[in-house]
Amino acid sequence: MSETYISAALRREVIERAHNCCEYCRIGETDHPINFAIDHVIAEKHGGKTLTENLCLSCYWCNSYKGSDLSSADWDAGGQIVPLFNPRQQKWDDHFKLDGVHIQPLTATGRVTVFLLRLNAVERRQERELLIALGVYPCDEKLS
Numbered sequence: 655m656s657e658t659y660i661s662a663a664l665r666r667e668v669i670e671r672a673h674n675c676c677e678y679c680r681i682g683e684t685d686h687p688i689n690f691a692i693d694h695v696i697a698e699k700h701g702g703k704t705l706t707e708n709l710c711l712s713c714y715w716c717n718s719y720k721g722s723d724l725s726s727a728d729w730d731a732g733g734q735i736v737p738l739f740n741p742r743q744q745k746w747d748d749h750f751k752l753d754g755v756h757i758q759p760l761t762a763t764g765r766v767t768v769f770l771l772r773l774n775a776v777e778r779r780q781e782r783e784l785l786i787a788l789g790v791y792p793c794d795e796k797l798s
């Protein structure tokens with residue numbers, strides 16, 4: 655989402671740490687037709703730095719829907735503002751679980767992230783169904 659220069663070495667470090675997987679929806683970079691993005695977990699407009707501890711690997715869709723947002727409204731809890739999942743500070747399995755092609759939220763952070771990033775949009779569930787059938791989703795169990 656940003657035009658900040660990210661060096662090839664830093665990019666490689668982020669990709670390798672993520673095992674080539676989107677750190678939000680766990681789709682594999684080699685299994686998706688559109689190039690992945692290096693996402694600023696805390697967007698630069700909020701003061702987030704271009705440092706490894708603030709970067710993650712994100713598929714095109716997760717990155718596009720997230721934009722520069724840090725939080726969303728949790729409508730299961732009266733619209734309370736809740737921070738999005740932070741892959742640098744939180745574990746995926748603490749906030750989500752896979753239920754077939756669905757990513758089920760386990761927490762308020764899980765709920766707002768599933769909602770804002772549209773993790774269970776029809777086309778994304780269809781893509782996941784195909785990748786599960788091919789045995790390549792989730793991309794890497796080691797992420798969790």
Ligand SMILES: [Zn+2]
Binds near residue numbers: 681715716
């Ligand atoms: Zn994703």
